[in-house]
Amino acid sequence: MLALPDTQARRRFRTKLLAWYRAHGRDLPWRRTTDPYHILVSEVMLQQTQVDRVIPKYHEWLTKFPSLEALATAPEDAVTKTWYPLGYNIRPKRLQAIAREAVANHEGALPADEETLRSFKGIGEYTAGAVLSFAFGRRAAILDTNVARVLFRVFVGRGDPKAHAMRRHLWEVSRAVLPHRHVFDFNQALMDFGATVCVARKPKCLLCPLARQCRSFPVS
Numbered sequence: 247m248l249a250l251p252d253t254q255a256r257r258r259f260r261t262k263l264l265a266w267y268r269a270h271g272r273d274l275p276w277r278r279t280t281d282p283y284h285i286l287v288s289e290v291m292l293q294q295t296q297v298d299r300v301i302p303k304y305h306e307w308l309t310k311f312p313s314l315e316a317l318a319t320a321p322e323d324a325v326t327k328t329w330y331p332l333g334y335n336i337r338p339k340r341l342q343a344i345a346r347e348a349v350a351n352h353e354g355a356l357p358a359d360e361e362t363l364r365s366f367k368g369i370g371e372y373t374a375g376a377v378l379s380f381a382f383g384r385r386a387a388i389l390d391t392n393v394a395r396v397l398f399r400v401f402v403g404r405g406d407p408k409a410h411a412m413r414r415h416l417w418e419v420s421r422a423v424l425p426h427r428h429v430f431d432f433n434q435a436l437m438d439f440g441a442t443v444c445v446a447r448k449p450k451c452l453l454c455p456l457a458r459q460c461r462s463f464p465v466s
């Protein structure tokens with residue numbers, strides 16, 4: 247049975263990560279909004295695509311489909327064409343289905359509670375956590391590939407990071423380390439740290455502010 251980080255380890259991790267983010271976090275357009283629809287679009291685009299490819303498409307998409315209602319009523323071929331060339335073309339279809347459900351059953355808005363959000367086809371555990379924490383300021387955990395890698399390396403360091411039981415454990419770790427304040431920044435910091443420092447290959451361990459508490463240090 248894997249243990250969760252103790253209070254001191256959680257506090258140290260939050261403090262170091264937030265300090266790193268304030269100094270090095272990237273200025274990305276979806277970090278300047280709390281609009282639930284804008285957050286949703288950015289999260290769905292980022293699921294399989296690099297940030298630098300997402301930025302221009304995010305702006306284009308929101309210019310063409312500025313609201314859930316506009317997306318819900320847009321012709322399907324316009325939605326697919328606008329998505330091009332991001333790939334994984336099920337994603338624009340899912341976004342439009344979410345928009346249609348929001349318009350049909352939720353007065354054109356995304357709900358602010360997890361259970362209702364998760365009832366939308368296309369909104370899983372990760373996307374719900376992102377929308378709740380980034381748009382609604384809720385204390386909701388996230389776990390995407392980058393975040394899972396960081397939490398696994400820092401707090402576990404052994405075993406199979408892709409095993410189902412490990413994935414469930416990492417969700418618990420993500421909930422455990424979540425602060426009560428600055429949840430938006432903390433979750434953004436986790437994602438950014440995994441994307442720029444604790445990367446999959448050749449992580450920057452020698453420059454890492456978490457090195458002293460990391461169970462995987464140094465990754466060669």
Ligand code: SF4
Pocket residue numbers: 396399400443444445449450451452454455456457460461462463464465
């Ligand atoms: S020491 Fe290396 S493996 Fe550990 S968190 Fe930092 S970058 Fe990641």
